[in-house]
Amino acid sequence: VHSTIQVASFSPSCLHSTMLARREPIDVFSAIQHRLQKIDTMVEEMQMDLRTLHRYGGDGDDDGHGDGEDEDDVLDLDHIELCSFMEQIKSAVQLVRAALQEKVMRMTTNTRGGEDDDGGGDEAFPSGSGHLKSVLESLDPQLKQCALCLAVFPSGKAIKRRLLIHWWIGEGIVRSAAAGKACFQDLLSRGLLQPAMLRPHCHTAHYCRVHPSVRDLLVAAARSFSYFAFDRDGEPTDECLPGTTRRVTLCRTRGSSRHGGGGGEYVTVYNLSQRYLEMDEAWLGEQRGMGTLQLGRWQTSPEHHVEMVRPDGVLGAAAAAACRNLRYLSLRGISLVESLPESIGDLRDLVVLDLRACHNLETLPASMASLGKLEYLDASECYLLDQMPHGVCKLHRLQVLKGFVVASAAGGKKIPPCRLADLAALPLLRKLSVSTGRQLPVAPDDELPRLHGFAALESLSVRWGAAAAHAGGGGRMDLSLLPRLAKLDLRRVPAEELQEVVHPARGGGLRKLCVRGGRLRAFGDDVTWDVVETLRVRFLERLDCEWRQLRSTFGKLRFVDKRRCPKLSSWRCDAQGIWRREEDDGGDRN
Structure with a gap:
């Protein structure tokens, strides 16, 4: 714990200087809480790194094909011990934060004698919750709606x-991804959001x-605007009460979740924690004003x-017609979805x-050609496609198109790919x-060379099949x-050699090149990535x-990230x- 606190720049001397600068005890406690929150966040990021290490802990296959997704999970004693230490640190920090928060609340009650509290004891903002309220009240209607969506998380x-951003697009709060990014950045700059998992x-x-x-504060505001339904503890509920809210959150309950009976129309149905879904098809058929349907997981x-x-009934003709x-529409991470109906x-x-x-997804319907307004399609990690x-x-x-599957010529297929x-x-x-489909370990030689004529393409990811290391070939891209x-x-x-698959x-x-897994031995002697x-x-x-x-080879290199490359x-x-x-001394190449 001591070493972690030192890393977070929290030390007795720092505390002493804070006390001299502020002097007010309530402000001192709030500043400590703010630093403890940083430690807590840092520990969570450490835990995530350890989970990543766990996921990549296997030795991979003999040819080094592992790309971080298919390797066996292997735990050693050192890993277990580190995870235990992280949990101890997190528990200790949470205990200290709880004690300080209780102290601040008592001081606030005693000094103000029951008057309207401006939140001077808020642990994250020493100036108090009054500051938070003023920030929220100063938001324009668009940004305020974006902020209220955060209350359920x-x-x-x-x-x-x-x-x-996709949620905001679904509700019509923003009209484009670019506008959504601007709103997101605005919420960050105002302190209503904190950055996480920075790379x-x-x-x-x-x-x-x-x-x-x-x-x-967001829960209180969302209640006042009837944005969501919450219980007394401020946790979102899955109640469908017409006239009180136009958004439904699906929360973990006993068994499966079957929704309906409220008779109202809603703009959003959002799955927060329900793992077994049973949607009322008739109820969905009444949702003519719905813009966001997030049935899949939001968690990473x-x-x-x-x-x-x-799933076929939920996504069937009645629901699509309504x-x-x-x-x-998000089905992210939902199993048992083998196909999408033509009615989509x-x-x-x-x-x-x-x-x-959607690991069971095998086919996509030809009717997708009718989705004339579609801007974003993600079918990645659908390995049966x-x-x-x-x-x-x-x-x-x-x-944006993720998970495009390179297929062989139509052959015996009923639908040409x-x-x-x-x-x-x-x-x-x-x-x-x-990526290549199950039947193709590598892309056909005539596929990758055809990557031309893409006037707007800024980002490209190519994933060869699991048997690629034994197959070779696949053609060469000309950048x-x-x-x-x-x-x-x-x-x-x-x-x-990298030059066998791509010509710079x-x-x-x-500006950015990432290579993960495979047979690569060299970048190429006669090739420069200038x-x-x-x-x-x-x-x-x-x-x-x-x-x-x-x-x-890389004359303008400014940043390198190397992992699991022993040579x-x-x-x-x-x-x-x-x-x-x-x-590195101004970029010396030696």
Whole structure:
């Protein structure tokens, strides 16, 4: 505990200086609480790192193909001991915080004698909850609605920025992802959100948390606006009470959750913690004004498993016919969903379709071609998908496509698959992730070379199949044909030299390169990546490259992230595998 507190810059001398500067005891306690919250957040991030270590703890396969998702879980005694220490630290910090909070509440009651409290004892903001109230009241209507959506999430838990933005799009609070990002950043700058799980190579906050004191205020405000239904303890409930709220949260109860009977129309149905869903089909058929239907998990961890009873009925013709205003549909992480019905094509206003980690999903309907307003489609981690319907290339508003499956020629298939070259017809596509289906260990030789004509593509991820290391081939991408590409992520590379699968472009826009797993031994002797500034390499047991050679190949390198690459010991990375140019004597290449 002592060492953790030191890392968080909290020491007796720091406390002493705080007391001299503020002098008021209540302010001193609040400042301590603020520092303890930072320690608590830091410990949670440490625990997440340890869980990542657990997930990647296996030795992988003999060829080093592991990409961090398919390796066996292996626990050793040191890992168990570290996890135990983290839990002890977290428990100790929570005890101290609870004691201080009780002390602050008693002092506030005694000094104010029951008068209206402006929240001077708030643990996160020494100036009091009055400050928080003034911040919330100063928000414009759009930003206030964005903030009120945060009231349902548990305090301190990491929330993905993208999921918040999709919710806001679904309700019509924001009209685009760019507007959602601006609102998210505004909430961060005002202190209503805290950044979480920051990445060393990226200064953008992709995750956030809600502080307990902020959440208390948001719950009170959400109650007053009838935004959600809460119990007496401030926890969201799954009550459907028409006239009191237009949003329903699905919360963990006994057995499955079956909703209906309220008879009202709602703009949002959001699954917070229900793992077994049984939706009332007739009730869904009445939700003509619904914009957001989040049935899947919002949590990052796959441990939050969701199962749905009779998914075909819930997504059938009756519900699709009623929910024509639906803009956001998430089945993220739901098992037992083997296919989507053709009636999904009736959701003509759908903007976001999140199917990530639907592990039983085998096919997508041809009617998806009718989703003319779709901007975001995520079918990643749907490992049973063999192909994408050809109608995907008709979604001309599509900006993000994740989990596109490269399939073989139609052959005996009843529905011709969509090919990579077909996606060039999507003028707004800026983010694309590609993988090979179960029947193809690598992409056909004529697929990857066809990655041209993508005028707006900025981010590309290619994942070869599990058997790629034994198959080889797969064609070569020419980055000169992708002038706007800024980020390239390659997983399970089936070649021994990087230049065998991708040819860099001189003076292009590529700034970030990530290579994870596969057979890679070298970047290539005659190839230079003269514009790449960020390089991340992981699970490359065969890669052998000296530091001097790396700096020669990547002349403008500013950041390196190296993990599980045993032959790269000469690289000047710290204990966490990180190197930054400014930390290395001005970027000396020697």
